Amino acid sequence: MGFWTLFEVASMPILQVLLISLLGAFLASDYCKLLPEDTRRSLNRIVFVVFTPSLMFASLAKTVTFQDIISWWFMPLNIGLTFLVGGILGWIMVKILKPKPYLEGLIITMCSSGNLGNLLLIIVPAICNEDGSPFGDSNVCSAVGLSYASFSMALGGFYIWTISFQLIKASSLKLRALEAAEEFALKQANKNLDATPETHLLKGESEEQVAIVVNIPQDTSLNPKESSSLWVKVAGFLHTILEELMAPPTLGAILGFIFGTIVWLRNLIIGPGAPLRVIQDSVKLLGDATIPCITLILGANLIQGLRSSTIKPMAIVGVVCVRFIILPVVGIWVVKAAGNLGFLPPDPLFHFVLMVQFTLPPAMNIGTMTQLFNVGQDECSVLYLWTYLTCALALTSWSTVYMWILT
Template sequence: MGFWTLFEVASMPILQVLLISGLGAFMATEYCGLLTADARKSLNKIVFMVFTPSLMFAGLARTVTFQDIISWWFMPVNIAFTFLIGGMLGWIVVKLLKPKPYLEGLVIATCASGNLGNLLLIIVPAICNEDNSPFGDKSACSSVGLSYASFSMALGGFFIWTYTYQLVRSSSVKYKELQAVDDFSKQPNKDLDSNESTRLLKGENQEPVAISVHSTKTVEDVEDQAVISQESSGKSEKESATLWGKFVGFLHKILEELLAPATLAAILGFIFGAISWLRKLIIGDSAPLRVIQDSIKLLGDGTIPCITLILGGNLTQGLRTSRIRPWVILGVLSVRYIISPAIGIGVVKAANSLGFLPPDPLYHYVLMVQFTLPPAMNIGTMTQLFNVGQEECSVLFLWTYLAAALALTFWSTVYMWILS
């Protein structure tokens, strides 16, 4: 199949995203006023709690089998590579371009964490539905592609709320430290009579007082040393307790992610897809409980338009000035859309040559696209949670998602050309 034919196939889903995102951006303006910040938050909660879990369950339960679960083992490894490689490249960007200290974690997180769910849910089925798609039958391709995207979304959420969460959290710690230093430096000096000589070293006639230091030890000194040693041991116990508390908090965050609606829906979808008698209860024209699957699918169909509208509305926050330098933005764009996709081709081709991947070219395509996606929208949620770098994050999102329109079209064409 010709390169330009594949380019046309790859451009259609991106144009759909641009059109619906543009509508969402217009709805978020003051002129329209439909998608205000509060409205986006409410709609996002509905998408998170109802629409996305429904879409994931419906897609996985209908198409996934036990054999599929075994053959997809490389996808979590591939996603881990995207975070590892992106994080290393982001660290290089930070060291070379030196953004403000409280933005270092945000820059690394933006380079490492791709939008592994929402955009894949849009792009993959849309490409499958094109007439010149290289992935075979439209219906079968769309169903399987939806399963790949749902599995990617479940795995991506786990990595984002563990690895990326810690990066943004570290940025908030640095931001608070800088704020504390800045507030301290701004405190006025109320001692108007003080100079380079402190009054504690002068007598009543303002003459310097000689200070003598004795090196003899007394019983009181020994007791003081014992108290100090006890205090130091108490501090070490407190530090160990703090480390344990951090570890427990980390495990608690992982458990929260595992209990998230989308993750639970993915687990249930795998169970119903892998166990044949459960599958026959809800899947198929003769299934006694097929109305449940039909209802869940109906709810899931609202996911893609809603998340695309929210995406467009959120990007309007980036239309403002910020304290992030243009070179940092260019560094993030280079990592996400030049270096990472090229590395992704090498990773997937190497895994295929070693026999780690099933022969499905659509599966290979999804693995490659995972290296090319713009930053995860959850990073914006984390910056709001920790109250750090919100404006800078919005500006990064604006430029990375605008550039994604060209980058995703180009790289999707390259991927399909390689795999066809």
């Protein structure tokens, strides 16, 4: 397959994202006014609660079996390594660039969380169907590649809605704390300078109360009874894990794994003769709306982001370098090492998918999270714009290198 043919294949999903984003930007513009902020927030909640869990369940229940999970055991580890290495690089970049505190989690998430879903679903079958594909028979390649991509999407969603979700949530807490501090400082500055001694006395009392309120969590955490109780710590940790697992997208992935791996449950909803196949069809129909809605919201946020984003240009350059220069090199080393150690099946397409997982632009669901927690939407949209513009050339070039290495 020639470079320009591969370039065309790799560019198609990127162009789709950019075109739909432009439509979202137009719908949110002052001329159209169909996607104002309140509408975007409501639509985003529907994506979070309904569309994304449906997509996770439908893709997993249909394409992944128990045997697949055993055979492809290295893929969850490989995706975990993309998050680990990308997260470490993002953390280093944050320490060097020192962005605003509430943007730290966003930058780390952008470096660690790749678009492991819809891009692979388009790119892998397209490469299989091209003349001169190095991965054998096109029909077999497309079917197997679709399973790889679906498994990757489900695993990626699980990582994103646990690790990335917590990072964005922490960023929102930092933003709320910053806003509260600024509001308190503004109130203090606006107080009457000619106040009476009684007013100053009340002011001192108020400040003392504020200090007490602020210090309450610290005093509570140092309570000997609570600090000495291992059960309290374990219960708190388990409660946090349970909250993460009960997030709708994670719950959809877990149910998808259950229905995909248990044969009798799978036969209830999957296949032309399944008695409850209408459930799978309905869930899939809902899931198909996920990517278009996320992309429209992304484009709508881009209008405001270009006007008011506070992201530094060096942060944009840093994210692009991490995702499209450093991570792909790490991916080649990881996959080649795993293959030499006998950890991978012999299928070169599986090796190719593992390498591509290190080369993808940031996950679309990050935009959903920033909208959900109302933190960093503008900066997120700007980062999306530049990473996806860069992705077409970067993904094409690295895919060519990967196929050359594997053949």
